[in-house]
Amino acid sequence: MTSLSPALLQALHALLGDRFSTSVALREQHGRGEAHHAAALPAAVAFAETTAEVSEIVKLCASENIPVIAFGAGTSLEGHLSAVRGGVSIDLSRMSKITRVSAEDLDCTVEAGVTREQLNAYLRDSGLFFPIDPGANASLGGMAATRASGTNAVRYGTMRENVLGLTVVLPNGQIIKTGGRARKSSAGYDLTRLFVGSEGTLGIITEVTLRLYGIPETISAALCSFEDVQQAVASAIQIVQLGIPIARMELMDRGLIKAVNAYSGLNMKIEDTLAFEFHGSPAGVAEQVELVSAIVEENGGKDFEWANAPEERNRLWKARHNAFYAVVSQRPNAKGWSSDVCVPVSRLGDCILETRALLKDCTVPTAILGHVGDGNYHVVFAVDPNNAEELVEVAAINKKMVRHAISVGGTSTGEHGVGTGKIAYLREEHGDAVDLMSVIKRAVDPAGIMNPGKILP
Known part of the structure; x- marks a missing residue:
């Protein structure tokens, strides 16, 4: 791990004053994101308030080949924030204009x-x-x-x-x-x-x-439950293929519904569920609702429950957004391992069924959720980060899920990013194009100080 010289410490203190810190508490906060990945602490944390300050911090660090890691809200899920070579975490949260x-x-x-x-x-x-x-x-x-x-x-x-x-x-x-x-x-x-x-x-x-x-003139939201996840995914695929301009279409499997009910104090039916939101003019929304209702009914959907008042919609989507925490809360002292893949919409049903089969005998709490309108789905595991056997078990499931997604023309990550968590799959997905990525990295960052150990093997 690269340490900071007395001269660099003095220069950063002179630039930032009490906005530069080597305290263990701050370093621990900035050495990890939300998920299970082990923390790797930076040597110091610098709170920047302007672009010019970021530039000066980077210049000072570059003069001694010290790594720099950008830090925003700390919500990343794939190990982006870990300081694998030490260095300085540059916190941008005060750049809030x-x-x-x-x-x-x-x-x-x-x-x-x-x-x-x-x-x-x-x-x-x-x-x-x-x-x-x-x-x-x-x-x-x-x-x-x-x-x-x-x-x-x-x-x-x-x-x-x-x-x-x-x-x-x-x-x-x-x-x-x-x-x-x-x-x-x-x-x-x-x-x-x-x-x-x-x-x-x-x-x-x-x-x-x-x-x-x-902001849309009319916003309407609804839940629809299904007896099995294949019916829900079939509905989602047809809605996309017909070009219905739906704003949100979220899959929540029954395991997630159960967890969300407990965590958010809701009483949703514990079945595989699609959540919808429709945006547009009153007539446009009415047309979308009519078309979607017909599609889900044909696929066995039932019990449309509407959430049209803003407070009802907000409660629904807040519960959905808290899905990660809802799953993790099922075990004391657990951490979340969240993996996401994205596949061609036509292969979504097969991939989710394959994933559900992989999860059948999983020993930790899990749930499937996803932005099924664009083929992106997630699996959240509540793991004990100190249990090596659990981590090996979940890693094996994750590997199979990711490799299956890549094999059907999908990607190892639809939105979480590569970080450290998905590096192993980059060449499998992109082949020799990874070599060009490495050339670009070396050309722009020849000393390798920008968030080292992320994306590229």
């Missing part, structure tokens, strides 16, 4: 530490909203860095489609801007897409320019 909103152009620019909930609260009176919703109240810089998506992706896309431009601090401390506010451009390489999903391995994102959308 919304610097510009253009209602006419439907876009805004925010600092990296702004969270999605903070942005939507700020936008509410303007009639606009930002739709990408990964569940956690993640920072928008972190969401861009991991190419996040979530429950609204079936209609509004992912961060890849909704980031227009970035401000990035490179490994030498240089500040660059990528993209722009024009809705299309043919000028040069698409550097914005290079950094979206790069997980802090090429540079630190400090500002993000985002697409915005008008």
